[in-house]
Amino acid sequence: MRAVLMDGFGGLEVLKVGETDKPQPKEGQVLVKVVATSINRPDLVQRQGNYPPPPGDSDILGLEVAGTIDQLGPGVSGWQIGDKVISLVGGGGYAEYAVAYASHLIPIPSGMSFEQAACICESYITAFLNIFMIGDFQDGQTLIAHGGGGGVNTAAIQLCKALTPNSKLIVTAHPSKIDRVSELGADLVINYLESPDFTDIVKEFTQKKGVDLILDHVGAKYLAPNMKSLAYKGKLVVIGVISGIKAELNLALMMVKRQQIIGSVLRSRPVSEKAEIVAEFRKRAMPKFADRSIVPIIEQTFSLDDVVAAHRMMEEDQHFGKIVLKISA
Ligand SMILES: NC(=O)c1ccc[n+]([C@@H]2O[C@H](COP(=O)([O-])OP(=O)(O)OC[C@H]3O[C@@H](n4cnc5c(N)ncnc54)[C@H](OP(=O)(O)O)[C@@H]3O)[C@@H](O)[C@H]2O)c1
Known part of the structure; x- marks a missing residue:
């Protein structure tokens, strides 16, 4: 063959x-x-x-x-x-x-x-597994998905719109893809080149509450802003590490806010x-x-x-x- x-x-x-x-x-x-x-x-x-x-x-x-x-x-x-x-x-x-x-x-x-x-299989099942099965994302909750133009993240936006139509989606994207990410259904699109630290933007959008779930494949560079953007009992699901594998974590903040960081892979299960x-x-x-x-x-x-x-x-x-x-x- x-x-x-x-x-x-x-x-x-x-x-x-x-x-x-x-x-x-x-x-x-x-x-x-x-x-x-x-x-x-x-x-x-x-x-x-x-x-x-x-x-x-x-x-x-x-x-x-x-x-x-x-x-x-x-x-x-x-x-x-x-x-x-x-x-x-x-x-x-x-x-x-x-x-x-x-x-x-x-x-x-x-x-x-x-x-x-x-x-369908790799991108949508990855998004579904991590948002709905591991993340237990519910209608009315708020999600951050990083890099809205890619396969997994366009899938994440479409799945959330279809399965949890009242959820709020914050999506980071390359400036060249912002319009298409908005059209797809993101409620707030953040230019990731302009705002690599998106904490204040997320804080304002969520009226200081933070988000319930973050689907992240960026890794080290986003660990601090991700943790600061999570709500009380929020979850960070890490599915990739494109910016690096080591970063500092404020364990006290994580403990007090009862947050979770979960690593996840599909292929080796x-x-x-x-x-x-x-x-x-x-x-x-x-x-x-x-x-x-x-x-x-x-x-x-x-x-x-x-x-x-x-x-x-x-x-x-x-x-x-x-x-x-x-x-x-
Ligand atoms: N753990 C698992 O089971 C699993 C399974 C499948 C995929 N993955 C991982 O998920 C990621 C996406 O895979 P894919 O197949 O969807 O690839 P893809 O279509 O190439 O998507 C890559 C994404 O990276 C984004 N990106 C690049 N630099 C960024 C930055 N500084 N901040 C935020 N986003 C940035 C791009 O956003 P723009 O398009 O807006 O530039 C794009 O959405 C990869 O890291 C892959 O290894 C993990």
């Missing part, structure tokens, strides 16, 4: 398209003929050699697939060859065929394109935990895709042969929403 392969780890130059063996589904897995996948920031980190796949998963890039079931592995029931599905995968999405656990499959809603469907998350996502979020109240935002679709251009677009932060990689017709 054709796949994106890597010549070692590093920059865009290590990516190449070539032939490799088709994977075989094991117990509880299916083989998916992949039509489309999408680019996620962790793919770039893996390409650079800093995010290896969990043991047993493919070392081909790609954390999600949209396609049709081509083969059922041993012990799989409830699915048919030809079913249109999406799935999280631990690796292997940038290829014509990938294996996925049957317990992680989600049927593609009727009328949705494979390209749109390929945007056990198969059974991911299956529980997928089941909850299917129940609560998928109806919003089926009735079109959430439509994934695609900046551009690239062919498999143009994978370098797709990675470059993400590396240069030129996208709003998702970048799709079309694998086959």
